[in-house]
Amino acid sequence: MEPPPEVVSQIVARASSPGYDDWWSRVEHAGFCSSPVELRGRDASGRPVTILARCKNRRAAVCPSCSALYSGDTWQLVHRGIAADDSEDNGRPMVFVTLTAPGFGAVHSTSRSGDPCRPGPAARCEHGRSLRCTLIHEASDLRLGEPLCPECYDYFGHVLFTWHAPQLWHRFTVALRRLVQQRAADAVLSYVKVVELQRRGVPHFHAVIRLDDTTALSAADLAALIHRAAASLRLDVLSFGGELVTLRFGSQTDVQPLRITPGEDDDRRVASYLAKYVTKSVADFGLSPRRLSPRAVANLDVRPHVRAILETVLELADSPGPEEMTRWLHTLGYRGHITTKTRAYSTTMGALRAHRAQWRVANGKRVEDERPAPAIRWRFVQVGHRNKGDRLLATTADVAARISRLAAREELACRPDDGLGL
Numbered sequence: 001m002e003p004p005p006e007v008v009s010q011i012v013a014r015a016s017s018p019g020y021d022d023w024w025s026r027v028e029h030a031g032f033c034s035s036p037v038e039l040r041g042r043d044a045s046g047r048p049v050t051i052l053a054r055c056k057n058r059r060a061a062v063c064p065s066c067s068a069l070y071s072g073d074t075w076q077l078v079h080r081g082i083a084a085d086d087s088e089d090n091g092r093p094m095v096f097v098t099l100t101a102p103g104f105g106a107v108h109s110t111s112r113s114g115d116p117c118r119p120g121p122a123a124r125c126e127h128g129r130s131l132r133c134t135l136i137h138e139a140s141d142l143r144l145g146e147p148l149c150p151e152c153y154d155y156f157g158h159v160l161f162t163w164h165a166p167q168l169w170h171r172f173t174v175a176l177r178r179l180v181q182q183r184a185a186d187a188v189l190s191y192v193k194v195v196e197l198q199r200r201g202v203p204h205f206h207a208v209i210r211l212d213d214t215t216a217l218s219a220a221d222l223a224a225l226i227h228r229a230a231a232s233l234r235l236d237v238l239s240f241g242g243e244l245v246t247l248r249f250g251s252q253t254d255v256q257p258l259r260i261t262p263g264e265d266d267d268r269r270v271a272s273y274l275a276k277y278v279t280k281s282v283a284d285f286g287l288s289p290r291r292l293s294p295r296a297v298a299n300l301d302v303r304p305h306v307r308a309i310l311e312t313v314l315e316l317a318d319s320p321g322p323e324e325m326t327r328w329l330h331t332l333g334y335r336g337h338i339t340t341k342t343r344a345y346s347t348t349m350g351a352l353r354a355h356r357a358q359w360r361v362a363n364g365k366r367v368e369d370e371r372p373a374p375a376i377r378w379r380f381v382q383v384g385h386r387n388k389g390d391r392l393l394a395t396t397a398d399v400a401a402r403i404s405r406l407a408a409r410e411e412l413a414c415r416p417d418d419g420l421g422l
């Protein structure tokens with residue numbers, strides 16, 4: 001696609017400007033971030049310095065470059081917790097878990113087996129809507145996740161589950177830890193968890209859960225305890241008008257033992273699966289990843305299901321509250337972290353960044369300035385590139401850099417000496 005003429009002239013103006021090389025080196029330094037933070041200061045000898053720092057947004061819709069970096073770091077974080085560094089770790093019981101929300105009403109969905117959406121008898125609900133859908137929806141079908149009857153759909157239950165999801169997860173880990181310790185007092189429970197917003201707009205949890213320092217429990221034992229902890233969990237909360245409702249997880253808790261066999265790719269597959277989720281955002285629901293004003297809801301160009309969720313958040317915030325629910329409209333009421341992990345699970349994001357900086361130095365590359373030098377008093381100038389032309393130059397370079405990294409990786413994978421016989 002051709003950029004519009006004014007963007008072309010911005011690019012031409014930039015490329016022919018005397019400061020181009022300096023500017024380009026700053027853009028490169030910020031990893032071709034599409035929304036960098038511009039900072040100015042003076043160095044020890046009083047000379048003016050300008051730097052661009054990465055925006056560090058994990059969402060691909062906001063910044064492809066920072067999102068790719070974040071996703072890569074998440075991959076490392078998850079993978080290091082799964083892959084055994086030494087042989088004695090190989091026996092650690094470890095499982096991959098998915099905890100879902102319960103049903104709040106029939107929605108359009110796809111099945112793994114490729115069956116129609118909702119076969120079954122041609123029944124109608126009390127509002128006269130058909131409860132049958134014989135379509136096999138494509139992954140891009142906008143109807144996916146939409147209720148068959150919006151009036152039957154329990155929007156209060158949906159939003160309350162979303163709002164209290166962080167607490168549900170917390171309670172689950174407390175219950176599981178207790179169950180584990182009843183069987184093996186010394187066992188240490190570690191996990192990494194990633195939250196995904198399902199098509200219907202409700203969060204569910206994917207986690208790698210591991211037991212350290214025990215030989216008393218197997219992965220199958222751990223799986224059984226997880227099922228018990230998830231199934232028994234109840235949380236009573238106030239709903240609209242002060243009515244008490246009980247929240248719980250859905251019945252489809254999925255627990256797969258992870259057996260890391262040398263030569264198989266289970267560890268890499270699980271790490272990729274989790275890393276994929278962290279770059280997603282609510283952009284798929286037609287929302288901007290930035291905070292949304294309650295007044296803006298009425299004029300948003302979103303699907304009726306998304307609008308109904310947003311209106312329910314507003315209603316619940318009003319009665320019985322808390323009012324701060326309105327600050328989480330842009331996340332459809334989810335207020336927790338996307339990724340969390342226990343300290344013992346693996347490394348930290350900070351350690352991964354430090355390691356990357358060391359690697360760049362060792363390989364003669366300039367360190368990406370992830371933290372501006374503390375000796376300088378920095379003054380904030382702006383967020384984002386000066387104009388669309390600058391942004392396009394940066395994002396195009398980012399795409400090119402990623403393609404060449406991918407090509408280099410594939411070339412490595414295809415070397416004749418790695419046993420592929422090529």
Ligand SMILES: [Zn+2]
Nearest residue numbers: 033055063066
């Ligand atoms: Zn960025």
Ligand SMILES: [Zn+2]
Nearest residue numbers: 108109117133
């Ligand atoms: Zn359907």
Ligand SMILES: [Zn+2]
Nearest residue numbers: 125127149152
């Ligand atoms: Zn109905």
